[in-house]
Amino acid sequence: MANFSDSFMEYLKIYNPSAYEKANSDGVKPEELADIYNANVSKFEIWESIPAAIRNRYPGQPVPSDVWEAASRGEIYTLQEMERHPEIKQVQEARDEVAKQYDLPEDIVSDMATAAYIAAIAAGYAKETSHLLALNRQTREDILKNKPDNMTDEEKEQWMQKWLATRQKDFNAIKKDWAEHQPEKLLMHLLAKHNRGKLKPEEAENFPQMIEDLMQKINSPDNNRMSKLLAYVKTPRMQARIGRFNEETMDILVHTVLQNVPQAEKEQYLARDFAKRREELNNMPDSIKAQMVSDSINSRVVNLPEERTLTTRERFANMPSALNQERSR
Numbered sequence: 001m002a003n004f005s006d007s008f009m010e011y012l013k014i015y016n017p018s019a020y021e022k023a024n025s026d027g028v029k030p031e032e033l034a035d036i037y038n039a040n041v042s043k044f045e046i047w048e049s050i051p052a053a054i055r056n057r058y059p060g061q062p063v064p065s066d067v068w069e070a071a072s073r074g075e076i077y078t079l080q081e082m083e084r085h086p087e088i089k090q091v092q093e094a095r096d097e098v099a100k101q102y103d104l105p106e107d108i109v110s111d112m113a114t115a116a117y118i119a120a121i122a123a124g125y126a127k128e129t130s131h132l133l134a135l136n137r138q139t140r141e142d143i144l145k146n147k148p149d150n151m152t153d154e155e156k157e158q159w160m161q162k163w164l165a166t167r168q169k170d171f172n173a174i175k176k177d178w179a180e181h182q183p184e185k186l187l188m189h190l191l192a193k194h195n196r197g198k199l200k201p202e203e204a205e206n207f208p209q210m211i212e213d214l215m216q217k218i219n220s221p222d223n224n225r226m227s228k229l230l231a232y233v234k235t236p237r238m239q240a241r242i243g244r245f246n247e248e249t250m251d252i253l254v255h256t257v258l259q260n261v262p263q264a265e266k267e268q269y270l271a272r273d274f275a276k277r278r279e280e281l282n283n284m285p286d287s288i289k290a291q292m293v294s295d296s297i298n299s300r301v302v303n304l305p306e307e308r309t310l311t312t313r314e315r316f317a318n319m320p321s322a323l324n325q326e327r328s329r
Contacts, residue, residue: 007044008044048236069091099118125182187211191245
């Protein structure tokens with residue numbers, strides 16, 4: 001039987017019964033458990049972010065689609081409003097109440113831009129960053145709404161460049177906010193890039209100093225964000241990422257982020273099951289590794305309701321998960 005948490009097993013039972021049965025079977029292999037976890041961890045994290053009081057209103061059933069979409073966008077404050085006020089049944093009603101509480105800027109007028117603003121505030125982003133991300137989302141909605149039919153290849157490219165320009169603004173704003181307000185996220189982002197060999201030349205040259213500077217900022221009395229860093233490391237998404245760290249990156253993590261964590265407590269941060277899984281993968285034939293990579297890429301296609309008319313490239317450009325997943329650039 002799987003050594004998964006009760007919460008994860010409850011999620012599987014509701015949203016992926018076949019995986020639940022497999023995880024409960026006596027003969028399940030460790031690599032199969034790792035596959036189950038990797039395939040479900042992102043959606044499980046969304047489900048777990050929904051307050052238990054709301055989930056408990058639908059015992060053994062999926063939550064309503066508007067609740068799920070609010071959670072997938074990181075609208076924690078919206079869901080907390082629904083939790084505090086059971087009489088609120090619709091997400092949009094809760095969203096409107098939260099917008100009043102957090103002084104929504106007057107130029108944010110669309111529902112999804114409002115959602116983006118609230119999600120960013122809830123995720124710890126500064127008000128000015130949240131405002132910019134919401135404006136960019138609103139701009140993308142206008143670009144999509146005004147997408148001409150029967151465009152030439154040149155017109156399509158110009159249209160896409162307008163779209164991508166707003167996404168670049170998103171990434172720039174997010175990284176600026178990390179550097180100024182959330183150094184723990186920038187630190188983990190850099191470690192992930194180091195692990196994949198994706199550091200830019202100037203980042204690679206200054207990497208040790210950058211990590212040291214970020215740790216000093218996290219530990220400084222003015223910031224004191226070490227607890228936030230450790231909480232961030234323990235999230236399912238970060239644990240899945242750490243499980244793919246090579247030995248060098250893991251060593252950096254242990255001797256920087258976890259340097260002052262008592263030895264007895266370090267295990268909970270190190271994603272040991274996935275380190276073992278990585279060792280097993282290293283011993284697999286290249287042909288099998290290639291097929292697994294292909295399957296993994298295919299399984300990550302995002303197809304949110306309002307984006308089903310977009311091409312794959314357009315969906316990638318507008319993925320609302322950029323804020324929550326902090327994708328590398």
